[in-house]
Amino acid sequence: MTDTASTGPVVDLKGVTVVYGKTPALVDVTAAFPRGAVGLLGPNGAGKSTLLKALLAFIVPTEGTMRVLDLNVTGSALDIRRRIGYLPETDAHIPGMNAVSFVAYCGQLAGLPAADAMQRAHEVLYYVGLGEARYRNVETYSTGMKQRIKLAQALVHDPDLLFLDEPTNGMDPKGRDEMLELIHDLAHGKGVNLILSSHLLPDVEFTCDHVVVLDKGRVVAQGTIDALKGPRGRVFEMRIKGDREAFTHVLQAAGLDCHATEEDVMRVFLPDGSGPQALFALAAREHVQVRHLRPSVPTLEDVFARAVGEQ
Amino acid sequence: MPIHDQSYRHYPGTREAQGRAWLIIASAGIRSMIGKRKFLALLLLAWLPFLIEAIRFYFAANFPQVSMLAATRETYREFFDYQAAFVFFITIWAGAGLIANDKRANALQIYLSKPLTRTEYIAGKLSVLVVFLLLVTWVPAMLLLLLHMLFQGNFDFIRANLLLFPAITLFSFLYVLLASFTMLALSSLSNSSRYVAILYAGIIFFTDSVYSVLYAVTGNSSFSWISLGGNLRQVGNIIFRMKPLYPDTPWQVSLLMVVAMIAVSTFILERRVRGVEVVS
Secondary structure, three states: OOOOOOOOOOOOEEEEEEEEEEEEEEEEEEEEEOEEEEEEEEOOEEEEHOOOOOOOOOOOOEEEEEOOOEEEEEOOOHHHHHHEEEEOHHHHHHOOOHHHHHHHHHHHOOOOOOHHHHHHHHHHHHHHOOOOOOEHHHHHHHHHHHHHHHHHHHHOOOOOEEEOOOOOOOOHHHHHHHHHHHHHHHHHHOEEEEEEEOHHHHHHHHHHHHHHHEEEEEEEEEHHHHHHHOOOEEEEEEEEEEEEEHHHHHHHOOOEEEEEEOOOOEEEEEOOOOOOHHHHHHHHHHHOOOEEEEEEEEOHHHHHHHHHOOO | OOOOOOOOOOOOOOOOOOOOOHHEEEEEEHHHHHOHHHHHHHHHHOOHHHHHHHHHHHHHHHOOHHHHOOOOOHHHHHHHHHHHHHHHHHHHHHHHHHHHHHHOOOHHHHHHHOOOOOOOOHHHHHHHHHHHHHHHHHHHHHHHHHHHHHHHHHOOHHHHOOOOOHHHHHHHHHHHHHHHHHHHHHHHHOOOOOHHHHHHHHHHHHHHHHHHHHHHHOOOOOOOHHHHHHHHHHHHHOOOOOOOOOOOOOHHHHHHHHHHHHHHHHHHHHHOOOOOOOOO
């Protein structure tokens, strides 16, 4: 069941605030999630899972309005759930069932007739790569298999919109690549709208076209990945001999965006109008040797670091 | 070229109307329990008192020498006492894990992300217990009444005891609802079905023991409202128009305690069955 009539955003949030006791989890979140694949990006504790749970009406916001597929979450939660699929972050299954029974059961709960639910269960299990293991008890599955079956139960009733919360959690590299391929195929090959919540930038960059970045419960950036990565200046990769941390502070004090990566490489953003000479001048002043400097392509990591840094 | 396309396909079929989820949950739960042979054996064993009573009714109706074994109104009330042990064990076996196992497996997120309300989820789980408990209370009691009539070959007993039909039904449902709601509420409090079973047994025996001690100390039954089982037995006697079991406790108080227990259980279920558990 694919809704092709509407062209508006699949999710529209206005001023949404969610508070757990006295702790704000989401603060005045306003965002529009367009059709297609949208990444919900943010570090751990940013409020990504809270946002998805609020959209599922598990949590009631203290303020704001939420619309999913042009339906108000407050008044039409059941209608929304008929049209969405949810892949939860934590391990979740119905105990005592094998895979095909579990997925068929979920299909029935989502409104499919029993026979159709069973047929869809088999199809979807093959699609996610669990065809050969579909008669095994879910409790005997490995972590990667459990992630796949969570995807299967989210897909069985052919939802218009998928909420995927950390879908590659705990998967080995090969499994992770296969899962990302599935998600990419769903979004770009099968026309399924999806919101992918993750703290893993490569996952989002591979599968999504748009991104909404959350940090500490607030939206810090949103838009297409290309636009967010777009030219606001130039990015350089830099390696130095000297105190890297101290030099990073010097660059930031000079008004340049800079962050370290996993290797001993620094990524420096130079605004329009300035060039690498500024970096050499600063290095000379601080008695630091520049060992490596080359232009680089902006990545989503840069977008995220800039957005979080700016916030 | 692949013989069969195993990629994702959109679903062109129709959807069922909303509101049937409780039935799906109940069916799955019942099928799951029936698949366990030991549980089936317990269910069959629970029909042993029925069999014994049926044989007794047959002999009483067909052999005047043993007419003193003939059933009375009290016989039907006592039948529920014989079934009490089976009700206890079936409640624990079928009920302890109903919600506890789902909480342990984080299944509530799966359930509540589907188009079903919490009420449907609870109703579905409750139905599993209610079906099995009615199978060992109301169904055999009504069958006994029918057999009594058939063996006697006339409606004399039924005409003289018309209240038995509503009494059996009312008491069965009250008994079953009390046990089911209590067990389901306890099941929602824990991730461990074993702990829930111990808690349920503890509540039954502890309240009975406390009353017994107070009765021994005071010499009167005015504290019978403390005992969960005692309240039910008192109400049962009243429903069957028999003398109150605990003369010092008004039957209205016993009924109030039964209703209060069901209400408290409902409140606990409303608070505990959620898609998200917020730990403050």
